[in-house]
Amino acid sequence: MHSWPTPSVPDVAGTPVALSLHDTADQRIRPVTPGATAGMYVCGITPYDSTHLGHAATYLTFDLVYRQLLANGTAVHYVQNITDVDDPLFERAERDGVDWRDLGTSQIDLFRSDMETLRVLPPQDYIGAIETIDEVIDLVQRLLDNGAAYVVDDAEHPDVYASVNATENFGYESNYDRETMAELFAERGGDPDRPGKRDPLDALLWRARRDGEPSWDSPFGPGRPGWHIECSAIATNRLGTSFDIQGGGSDLMFPHHEFSAAHAEAGHGVDRMAGHYVHAGMIALDGVKMSKSLGNLVFVSKLTAAGHEPDAIRLGVFASHYRQDRDWSEEILAAAEKRLATWRRALAAAGTTTTATDLIQQVRERLADDLDTPGALQVVDEWAAATSPEGGGDPTAAQLIVDGLDGLLGVRLR
Ligand code: 5CA
Ligand code: ZN
Numbered sequence: 208m209h210s211w212p213t214p215s216v217p218d219v220a221g222t223p224v225a226l227s228l229h230d231t232a233d234q235r236i237r238p239v240t241p242g243a244t245a246g247m248y249v250c251g252i253t254p255y256d257s258t259h260l261g262h263a264a265t266y267l268t269f270d271l272v273y274r275q276l277l278a279n280g281t282a283v284h285y286v287q288n289i290t291d292v293d294d295p296l297f298e299r300a301e302r303d304g305v306d307w308r309d310l311g312t313s314q315i316d317l318f319r320s321d322m323e324t325l326r327v328l329p330p331q332d333y334i335g336a337i338e339t340i341d342e343v344i345d346l347v348q349r350l351l352d353n354g355a356a357y358v359v360d361d362a363e364h365p366d367v368y369a370s371v372n373a374t375e376n377f378g379y380e381s382n383y384d385r386e387t388m389a390e391l392f393a394e395r396g397g398d399p400d401r402p403g404k405r406d407p408l409d410a411l412l413w414r415a416r417r418d419g420e421p422s423w424d425s426p427f428g429p430g431r432p433g434w435h436i437e438c439s440a441i442a443t444n445r446l447g448t449s450f451d452i453q454g455g456g457s458d459l460m461f462p463h464h465e466f467s468a469a470h471a472e473a474g475h476g477v478d479r480m481a482g483h484y485v486h487a488g489m490i491a492l493d494g495v496k497m498s499k500s501l502g503n504l505v506f507v508s509k510l511t512a513a514g515h516e517p518d519a520i521r522l523g524v525f526a527s528h529y530r531q532d533r534d535w536s537e538e539i540l541a542a543a544e545k546r547l548a549t550w551r552r553a554l555a556a557a558g559t560t561t562t563a564t565d566l567i568q569q570v571r572e573r574l575a576d577d578l579d580t581p582g583a584l585q586v587v588d589e590w591a592a593a594t595s596p597e598g599g600g601d602p603t604a605a606q607l608i609v610d611g612l613d614g615l616l617g618v619r620l621r
Contacts, residue, residue, distance in 0.1 A: 216613070224568075226276060229530060230484055247284070248481070252289060260505045261456070275578075285330040291335045296311060315335075324507070347427065350474050356370065369473065380484050397410065413432065416430050443474075449480060452482065453483070492504075515540060528578070
């Protein structure tokens with residue numbers, strides 16, 4: 208699948224500050240330690256009802272990660288999937304009387320155009336499940352071969368499941384106890400009551416063909432990929448069996464990221480798929496999580512069509528910390544627009560190049576500390592408040608600020 212165009216990323220003044228991020232598995236903030244190139248996999252959309260502010264906030268979070276790594280001179284290999292074969296997509300297509308492939312294509316197009324408008328750095332590999340059925344089949348076969356998976360005893364629907372106890376450290380990513388896992392598994396697409404499973408928590412790897420559902424041939428019969436294995440295969444085939452960052456919203460901590468990691472680890476014989484498991488909090492509207500199933504959505508395309516600038520949407524999202532569950536509202540957007548205008552006015556009296564470099568260095572420091580965007584925005588607010596309207600400005604200083612804030616935050620002051 209083709210990605211979207213890459214926005215320009217200017218050089219950033221100041222000196223690198225090593226990036227630290229919160230890791231869900233270790234439950235603490237610690238340095239990201241990539242080689243020359245960092246490998247980052249971020250779970251992509253299931254293409255319907257996109258792109259809402261919740262999706263956008265999550266992808267903007269990883270855009271910040273990408274930007275901090277680039278500003279530190281680290282190249283990034285970024286991979287993102289598209290869950291374009293899955294039950295929720297089929298259900299929506301059925302409800303609306305459209306072909307699921309057409310629904311997927313139109314929603315992927317919309318997502319790409321929203322990401323481009325928001326100037327989100329694109330993944331080099333943007334990969335649909337549809338394109339990688341053979342990769343999933345290979346990984347399922349490995350799991351079957353090494354005893355980590357089994358076929359249920361059901362001649363009509365011989366589904367393939369992964370044994371939850373195939374890896375010793377299962378549960379290390381979410382740190383949930385068995386009871387919480389059972390609850391979330393049932394809530395988020397799992398099938399604990401499927402007869403023939405050895406353990407209620409065993410996750411579906413390959414769903415045998417059902418009438419009216421798409422299917423592909425495989426050595427274990429016609430069917431289609433389960434959800435978690437899709438991300439295991441797409442990520443490890445491009446980034447290697449262990450890579451630096453696995454990302455997504457916090458609703459993916461369990462079961463999705465726990466099982467994606469476990470399938471990859473059991474299949475490839477590694478201890479830990481990702482160095483950091485990074486999760487963005489949920490965006491809510493009036494206190495209720497924005498979700499496709501509830502329909503309480505604010506669409507990026509509607510905001511931009513109404514004339515709201517992408518830079519203001521970014522500042523609205525960055526006004527609070529990415530790990531917090533938080534509200535989106537018109538007030539937040541209005542405050543972001545006001546802040547953007549203040550910063551732009553301040554540019555005319557930017558100060559000296561030393562002030563500018565100091566400012567950008569402080570922004571680097573805030574963002575390197577687990578993406579402390581509220582702290583970074585405050586630093587710029589303080590600079591803007593300290594500029595005097597008659598102060599005049601050094602154009603070189605102004606340019607350093609424009610480039611620095613664009614490079615680090617993707618926010619353009621002009
Ligand atoms: N296709 C799967 C991942 S493999 C999926 O979760 N798709 S999604 O379309 O439902 O969500 C896409 C991304 O947006 C995921 O990272 C998800 O965690 C995130 N997301 C969904 N809703 C919200 C929300 N309200 N706030 C923040 N992030 C959200
Ligand atoms: Zn995923």
